[in-house]
Amino acid sequence: MKPVKAIIIGAGGRGGTYASYALAYPEEMEVVGVAEPREDFLKLFLKGHNIEKKYIFKTWEDVFKLKKFADAVIICTKDDMHFAPSVAALKKGYHILLEKPMAPKAAECKIMTALSKKHKKIFGLCHVLRYTNFYKTVKKIVDSGEIGEIMTIEHIEPVQHWHMDHSFVRGNWRNTKFAAPMILAKSCHDLDIIRWIMGKKCTKVASFGSLSYYRKENAPKGSTLRCTDGCAVEKECPHSAIKLYMDMKKDYWPVSMISVDLSKEGRLKALKEGPYGRCVYRCDNNVVDHQVVSMEFEGNATASFTLSGFCAGLTERRMRIMGTKGELIGDSRHINVANFNGDKKITYDTTATGWNAGSGHGGGDFGLMKDFINAVRHNNPKLLSSSIEASLDSHLIGFAAEKSRKESKTVIL
């Protein structure tokens, strides 16, 4: 059995993670090409992968100038660079694994889905949660009928304040000029999970939310443009970049994202010159810091979703599913199920203990890779749970939520 040959487009955080599957399971996958413009990141990437010079590129466009030389491409560029490489890859006949969100615009998502049908290629989206022990077990319980027909789902994604600061205030996903709105950038996973578990089409969406806190008017007296500019309140500020990036273990995410030079001097330089040293109240961010979404599905089942960037890390995502025969409550690790007769009360421990226990997102990163590689090997899209059609459905809920939030109206899907 030969390994599936893959090309990594965008060898940053996510590209590196998926490529590491080939290092762990060389008999399953081989990285034969890469496109990455940042020289220092490319150099780091090439230390782990033995790639022929002619298949090392500065930008994704060059990959598709050559004749097809691999089975699949794994596209891990930023949100606004998902559409064009996906279309080019489909036209060249590659199978695709694309990072979420599909694209920042609904029209682009629809075009990609239609093209993938036309070209009959495996086109998966990185909805890593679907591949975790926790959500796989939730889905199995629901599908077994144990709690009856779902009437209500309540789901919450608590974003820790430092994660909010790093990604959605200072970082890559802070502004819809170049990233998808936060409900898609952060929570398309959650909308996808709700839609998947519900197993029905969403028909109506209403949403509220705003950027309320991370704004200039909330900047404390004495604060400066950068935390390194002699800010008078830096020591007590929970959002201090110095605390986050200088005090944390140095190769730990998100510290590893600010520079390839993770020495003390390298990190300090990144804070003084790059985006991650800026005061959280004085950034060019425009995405929400909290949002709620109410959904109605076929058959009148309802779901509510809360996204909040004001969390201290007490819990991970939580989900409560209420059915006609019983109820399920999960906290991303344990699942409690009880029925209305009172004769059944079970706790499932889904703490990742399997072969993929060490991989990110509760084992979801490698779980997804295993299924994608298998689907490509057998040219069978059914082997991949997060198909592009399923993702389109849940992305449309996200776009509807954004429209509802901005226009203060219920959106009918």
Ligand SMILES: NC(=O)c1ccc[n+]([C@@H]2O[C@H](COP(=O)([O-])OP(=O)(O)OC[C@H]3O[C@@H](n4cnc5c(N)ncnc54)[C@H](O)[C@@H]3O)[C@@H](O)[C@H]2O)c1
């Ligand atoms: N599935 C998940 O849970 C999950 C988690 C985090 C991020 N993401 C998504 O993954 C994507 C990448 O995020 P990341 O954190 O890895 O970002 P990143 O910035 O670390 O990586 C993106 C890489 O793309 C490279 N790039 C830029 N222009 C390019 C070009 N023309 N050709 C090829 N490469 C180019 C950049 O240099 C960078 O290295 C985003 O869309 C993000 O939303 C998904």
